[in-house]
Amino acid sequence: MIDPFTDDLAPTPETGLTYDDTTKTATTQTVYTLRQLNALVEGVLSHAFPHSYWLTAEVSELRVAANGHCYLTFIEKAGKGGSLVAKANAMVWAAQWPVIARKFRKVTGVNPAAGMKVMVLAEITFHSLYGYSLRLCDIEPTYTLGDVARRRREIIDALESDGVIDLNRQLTLPRLITRVAIISSPTAAGYEDFCQQLRESGYHFTTKLFAAIMQGERVEQSIIDALDTIAAEQDDWDVVVIIRGGGATSDLQGFDSYELGTNVAQFPLPILTGIGHERDDTVLDLVAHRRLKTPTAVAAFLIENRDNEAGHLLQLRQRLHAATQQRLNLMEGKLRRCRQRLDLSTRNVVQQAAYTLAHSADKLRTLAHSSLQLERHRLRHRHDRLATNTRNALITPRHDCAHLHQRLHAATARRLKQARQHTEHTAQLIRMNNPERILSMGFSLTVCNGQRIGINDTVRPGDTLTTRLAGGRTLTSTVTHTETVKTINDADTTPTHA
Numbered sequence: 001m002i003d004p005f006t007d008d009l010a011p012t013p014e015t016g017l018t019y020d021d022t023t024k025t026a027t028t029q030t031v032y033t034l035r036q037l038n039a040l041v042e043g044v045l046s047h048a049f050p051h052s053y054w055l056t057a058e059v060s061e062l063r064v065a066a067n068g069h070c071y072l073t074f075i076e077k078a079g080k081g082g083s084l085v086a087k088a089n090a091m092v093w094a095a096q097w098p099v100i101a102r103k104f105r106k107v108t109g110v111n112p113a114a115g116m117k118v119m120v121l122a123e124i125t126f127h128s129l130y131g132y133s134l135r136l137c138d139i140e141p142t143y144t145l146g147d148v149a150r151r152r153r154e155i156i157d158a159l160e161s162d163g164v165i166d167l168n169r170q171l172t173l174p175r176l177i178t179r180v181a182i183i184s185s186p187t188a189a190g191y192e193d194f195c196q197q198l199r200e201s202g203y204h205f206t207t208k209l210f211a212a213i214m215q216g217e218r219v220e221q222s223i224i225d226a227l228d229t230i231a232a233e234q235d236d237w238d239v240v241v242i243i244r245g246g247g248a249t250s251d252l253q254g255f256d257s258y259e260l261g262t263n264v265a266q267f268p269l270p271i272l273t274g275i276g277h278e279r280d281d282t283v284l285d286l287v288a289h290r291r292l293k294t295p296t297a298v299a300a301f302l303i304e305n306r307d308n309e310a311g312h313l314l315q316l317r318q319r320l321h322a323a324t325q326q327r328l329n330l331m332e333g334k335l336r337r338c339r340q341r342l343d344l345s346t347r348n349v350v351q352q353a354a355y356t357l358a359h360s361a362d363k364l365r366t367l368a369h370s371s372l373q374l375e376r377h378r379l380r381h382r383h384d385r386l387a388t389n390t391r392n393a394l395i396t397p398r399h400d401c402a403h404l405h406q407r408l409h410a411a412t413a414r415r416l417k418q419a420r421q422h423t424e425h426t427a428q429l430i431r432m433n434n435p436e437r438i439l440s441m442g443f444s445l446t447v448c449n450g451q452r453i454g455i456n457d458t459v460r461p462g463d464t465l466t467t468r469l470a471g472g473r474t475l476t477s478t479v480t481h482t483e484t485v486k487t488i489n490d491a492d493t494t495p496t497h498a
Helices: 036-047 097-108 142-162 189-199 218-229 247-255 258-265 283-287 295-432 435-440
Strands: 017-020 024-026 052-064 070-077 083-091 117-127 131-139 178-182 206-211 239-243 273-274 445-450 464-468 473-478 482-486 493-498
Touching: 036 117, 052 083, 052 131, 097 131, 097 142, 117 142, 131 464, 142 258, 142 283, 178 218, 189 206, 189 239, 189 295, 206 218, 218 239, 218 258, 239 295, 247 283, 258 283, 273 295, 273 493
Parallel strands: 083 131, 178 206, 178 239, 239 273
Antiparallel strands: 017 024, 052 070, 052 117, 070 083, 117 131, 445 464, 464 473, 482 493
């Protein structure tokens, strides 16, 4: 410690000037250098605060340097969430920091970190170059433990007040869990152990890693992002597991988060946790569907689920086999009794049928004999009638044939006579209408240009007429003029030709 009153730092006359603010002039008084003033302050503080003091504060920053010294910044706020009212820098020597950190971790389960409220034993120091600071000598972990518990209790109370803390636990686990979405670090040993244990189980699991940061300040947001990704494809998964293996217990602070807790509590799929600690539950564990100690414990739970389901199926199979066998035995007994009754009934039916058949055969023979006799009698009667009718039928046609012959002969004679008469009349008409005969009676036949002239035909001057007379004579004439003459019927006129 520097003594501000040593001779080498004592003020000298030539530097003993001071400035009078009233007169605006320099006066002769004692004047200190900055180093002398800092040394004076250091001496005053060391005399005024010679001991170590217990104090409570919040750690706003904590950094361990490469040389092993730990540097902290303590703050105090006015009430919850209030403005900053006090601030001080502090440090711990490299030789003391591991002892203090180990003591704190042994009680709280975590390392000292920013955001914690702590109770520390500190010395007040002042350095000419670095100014005022605190040097930590010891720490009371139980104070922080109470504060951590208080903060965790506040988060839990908030989740209960929101009515979400039990939502994920109220979800029903699928009876058969085969599709598992995993939130973990891809380099974590616990993740590899988890996957290896599932592979060696003998069951088929469909798994997919949704990578997340599992320690440090980014734990909360990283896991929430992974949950958002899984929620977008929630129909593809049965459960979500959040696992981490190894690491310090102090790395669990990121799991005591309201935002992470409310996301997990309201997630639509059951969430299983195995984040590698056994003594304390984090907020994440409290809101998850099921809390398990380690990744391998989660794998064992999933395998046990498959074992239970396989056992249940085996029981169902055995029960089904037993029920089927019992049913078959029952039906076999019924069938045996039915067969016995059927045999008895069949024998009775056969006997009754044989008796009925024999009786029917007797009746049939009697009826057949009676029917045969009756048909024979009918046949003889019909034979007699047929013979009589045949004789009668033969007599009548003979008589009819003779009569028809007589009628046919008379009709034929009449027909021949009528035909001769008609033939003779027709010959007479032909002779009477013979053209030669008509021409011999003084008539003639006139044709014009080779065509016979009818009553309605017209001839013109210059036409050549040929007139045929009896005896084969012909006359040829040329028309010079025509005129019309009246006949006996005044209404008709007949042209004449010259």
